[in-house]
Amino acid sequence: MKKGLRWKIVLVVAVVVLAVVVSLPLGEKIHLGLDLRGGIHLLMQVVTDDAVIIETNQEILRLQEQMKKRDLVFAAVTNPEIGVILVSGLNPDQEVKVRDVLEDSFREWDTAMGPGRATLTMKPQVAQYLRDQAVNQAVETIRNRVDQFGVAEPTIQRQGGITGDRIIVELPGVDNPDRVKNIIKTTALLEWSLVIAGPAQDEETLLSPYGGQVPEDGRVVKGDPKRRAEGYFLVKKVPTVTGKDLRIVRRGTDEWNNPAVSFSLNPDGARRFETATGENINKLMAIILDDKVQSAPVINSRIQGDGIIQGNFTVEEAEDLVLILKSGALPASMKYLEERTIGPSLGADSIRAGLMASVVALALVIIFMIFYYRLAGINAVVALILNTILVVACLAYFKANLTLPGIAGIILAIGMAVDANVLIFERIKEELALGKSIAASIVTGFKRAFSAIFDSNVTTIISAVFLFQFGTGPIKGYAVTLIIGLVANLFTAVFVSRLIFDLTVSAKARQMSI
């Protein structure tokens, strides 16, 4: 045996062994995509404006405080558009002082002074930071919730880098989409607020004692018809306690043994809660979740740090609410842009169909190659099978998902692998027809066919890369297997196939089976 051959054999054997080791056991190492396994794919958008709005509202409060503290006169502080604060009705004599306050204490804002007014615009990098943080926090919160719900191998990914506001969530094997969607989407902003008036049938009746205007310290909240609160409530604008003051949340029961959520507040929250309830006995306290009143029980006595949330919950709903409250509120609201739910039986169907198509395609190709190229055909078949093994190993190694389009990608890569072999064999035949020796024909055949194989594979890889770039889930799966298949092709068709020829065809042979 020639010396060069020995290390080539070692290399090929090593690659095959490595590939097999990496991909076994198949069931564990190959991750099936949602279309084969069933599950939920969600694409959502974080409404990052919310983060800017929340920050702006807090800053408005701080601004009013600072102005009052320094006895600066102003008529109103308004929020004409997102990220802009307008202070109007300033005393012209105090403008310099106002400017000093703004420049000292509001460094995250660009200030512009006009006659009797000041405009604060949030600095772009600050707004950008807030938005970025909101998306990151949302990803964390969603991950928390999904983990607590108990989903195996979830994918939660931010899309589009630092300016991207989209999040992809993929939950394989989940069979109750509505419940999961609800858990993920709920903002979970929980507030306890004292009720000023209500409940009333509609907003007009509610506000008629106040001349149709919402009082300055109040806001109108609607009851959640699914819960125990109907109609409209006028509640205090500043909540007594919020979800941030929660120390312990767990599923409990109310006095009639219905599912409910029981909670304990942290010391600070408990103190505020105690004072508020003590001062407002016989009034209502609204429990508001995401701007909907869940229930508004009567305050019977001074309540310390514990209580329950009632609201006609089913056991599941109560459990979900506990889970959501534990994981904390989302920093901004979410919008669903796309959702795909694949049932498990359709996935099973697709696996059957995909396997069937692959087996038939592979069988057809093998039969044809052996029938047409005889012994050399076996050579090609070995290369094809090796190619498939390599693709599977790469999928296992990179933890890429195998999807149905992915199977199509493998089948098409097999098609390309056949083409590489055909190119080589046809070239060898041509050389043989010219009367060259067998050994020389093999050498020239491979050498001559190589440029065509290389160029065609590279160009196809180029198009597959663009496919990968823009593709969503399943299409990506297709591009990945196709790219891997094509790269593997360069190794198996050119290197391995050649090696087998070198090993099996002796230099002195008179005839070649091709």
Place this chain on the structure above:
Amino acid sequence: MRLFKTPNINFMKYRFIALAFSAAVILAGILNLAFGQGFKFGVDFRGGTLLRILFAQPTSVGAVRQDLRAIGLGEASIQEIEKGGREFQIRTQLPKAEGEADLELEAHEIMANRVIETLASEENAIDRERGLKDLNAIDEKSLAFLLEPVIPEESAAAAEKIARFRKDQGLIRSLDEVERLGLAAEAVAELREKTYLGSLAVLSRETVGPQVGADLRKKATLATIWALVGMLAYITLRFKVAYGVAAILTLAHDVLFTLAVFSFSSRELNLPVVAAVLTIVGFSINDTIVIFDRVRDNLKILRRSPFASILNRSLNEMLSRSIITSGTLFLTVMALFLFGGEVINDFAFTMLVGVIIGSYSTIYLSCPIVLAWQRVFKTQKTPGKK
């Protein structure tokens, strides 16, 4: 074994006929898009909801449409999928008034829920009102929870058994089937009391909001254009400008031709179809490059022959390879088309068309274009280094 001896067909002679044929098909496609039915965009590109529903009892497209008309969705696209009239694919779209803002995803959701409710039998609605659970929709955890009072020890195992049976069958049609799974009598009795069998199961449900649809349309177009530019650059680098231009024009032809054929089929344009078109681009370029590679070789050997005869000779020499490759590829795609299942059927169909177009265009378009380019610009024949 050989298919045939190297033939000597004058391919270049037929180039104008081929050009006329291609132009006619593409023109027909364009006319069809402009004045005819145009593309049917799937939910991926247009937004909307795609439901796959399995009925317990066979029904027909007409009956389904009749039901949907009652809720003003008579225009929904309804397609039957094998399985003896039990499985259907329904695509709904919300009617959009002129100048109205795009509707949010939730609106599509509500619409889809109404479709499912409408198509379910009336008994189902009554059972649901009574607070019973649909055994064909309940998740495994809740099912175990439901069975816990009667079979506390085996509730999880029983729920799993039922879920697996449901996964295999797609839908449970009678509780007798469940009984045969070897469940305790109490469990079956409990199921009879607390659950009902939904007359349909939702196999999959995909809702795409309008924003995503518009995004994808843009991205798909960009991906195709960039892929073409990338390949043009590579071929120009490896061969010469003439070959790059010829390859790209051929590819553009393949894309247009395939889309033209596609526009006459009743299929929907969705993401897998775009993937198929891009794959065709890949295969067609593969075919073209193999020929160009041979032309590159032959130019070195046959310096004195006229360019047209070198092209002809190269095509003839590569003919058996072209037939074998396209043939095997056609076989594999045919396997996908016949056995790959409904989900990738559109993909496989587009590929089938594309494989044929790709082989045809390589022979009758790419080489004639190179020839025309050489004649117009009178450039040297040598196509670059190898």
